[in-house]
Amino acid sequence: MTRIDAKFSALKDDGKKAFVAYIMAGDPSVETSLELMKGLPGAGVDVIELGLPFTDPMADGPTIQEAGQRALAGGMTLDKTLDMVREFRKDDAETPIVLMGYYNPIYSRGVSRFLNEAKEAGIDGLIIVDLPPEEDDELCIPAQKAGLNFIRLATPTTDDKRLPKVLENTSGFVYYVSITGITGAAAAEAQEVAPEVKRIKSQTDLPVIVGFGIRTPESAESIAGIADGCVVGSAIVGELASGRKVEDVLAFVKTLSDGAHRA
């Protein structure tokens, strides 16, 4: 059982929805993003998605693209990202951390070496955008064997025929991408997403978390209400980018998590 499994089981016992927050490692600096990361659990965040910066984030909108570029310009690397997780783990042994990014930095490191380092640093799961089930032998299967969750994205284009394949080697939770599009795009309405979540839940016992396009406490509440939780990324990253202080960004995160937890 990973920290992710434990967290969702505890939330279920409490009858609570999960609030998942995404931040970019190293944006705009290691110090600032670490400070933000450390404050997330206190702001009601149940699961942290930590973005691994990549030069070519083809599934991301401008907000996350620019965050990655700021991080890389500041000298962020895979090693420094893992160091951030180690530093976080010194004070927090419970909050699950999911590393989210693209395959090439991991492939470049070497899969088995990366998995050892990630596990040792305290990462619990991976979301790798450009690794569909067709490429499961690359990282998904080795990650599960190493004791990390491999969290898959399901999308509006994942039809019933394909869904079992997407769910087959997924663990931790299922991340339902509520729209066809990139991160930070317009939000879907809860009533449109509800039947899709239901469709996925009919084929899996894993929690289904919905993301893409959620920016306000109200939509966090309504989307979390029809799923097992929700993810907010671009809205948080955007707040930080607009020059707001970490404590103000955390206050904003708190309003989002309160929204999700009201559901």
Add this chain to the structure above:
Amino acid sequence: MNELVNSFMTGPDEKGRFGDFGGRFVSETLMPLILELEEQYEHAKTDQSFWDEMDFLWKHYVGRPSPLYFAERLTERLGGAKVYMKRDELNHTGAHKINNVLGQIILARRMGKSRIIAETGAGQHGVATATVCAKFGLKCVVYMGAHDVERQQPNVFRMKLLGAEVVPVTSGRGTLKDAMNDALRDWVTNVRDTFYCIGTVAGPHPYPAMVRDFQSIIGKEVREQMHEAEGRLPDTIIAAIGGGSNAMGLFYPFLDDKEVAIIGVEAGGKGVNAKMEHCASLTGGRPGVLHGNRTYLLQDDDGQILEGFSISAGLDYPGIGPEHSWLHDVGRAQYVSITDKEALEAFQLCCETEGIIPALEPSHALAHVTKIAPDLPEDHIICMNMCGRGDKDIFTVAKALGRDIS
């Protein structure tokens, strides 16, 4: 392992792999789309009516077959091997790009797609796509790096005349790879009505194989034409490589003719050195995953993708088609690099000796011909792919030669 390889022409396998290269490294949103595309392409490939339509348009709209031309004065000047040029620069729109675009657009029409998107670097693929979309009355959106929009204004205007919308890409550093990222972002957003017309033998399966198949008309014609001209196959075939579609088109029909030497020429920019001022993915890169496929890439130690550098905007891409990576690793083709300076010299030589203004891309291939031809015997036959004409490049060349023609 090599003993098991009876043919070099069987790839890719069912996972879209050429050896370890290729594959389908895309987000889940796109996965059903590329599976549908694969199914539709497999169906079209065996449908005679599809190829009848292609053949008709290749002949009457593109002007195929393109001539195979014996470059007599260049041959004399080099004083060695006999040099032939495959004149794909005489195609409608002035380059090989339209061979592939026609195939993909006919496929898109069969699939009921009404909106075509494309990425472009120098603008040749964008112009070819805008052209065929105009012919069929399809909506066309071309993504082009903001930097390339600046340096390729004539092609930008051409695309607009042809009714296409040109979107300058400012994400990343505003180059061809960023244009491809933004095209993928568009596709992921407009999944229902949009067809992504990729301009080279890269991207997720089935693109590398499909684009190769459409471009293979080049090599097929060379086989026939060389037989007519010389009664035999060429000894060496040479082509320039950015993503590698004109090269794959020339090479593929010759892969199993072991006696034919195959040479791909990458853009060496200012020289293949530690400063990475080049686009030679095979000579100066290592395997990685980008834009849906595993292939040789220019990248740093942390797996971050580097920008290429070349005087030729059409070769300015940090990757290369996966089939080339495989041909490189199994040793069936040889890959070399040519610097900007060498390409410019070949460009001028071709103008002066043959009355042909070549594009800067094939000037790289020609530069390698000028290096090897003098040392080869007179009965050695080289065929290089003159894959594009140089009208688009005269401003770049003038600038490089220190002349002001603005």
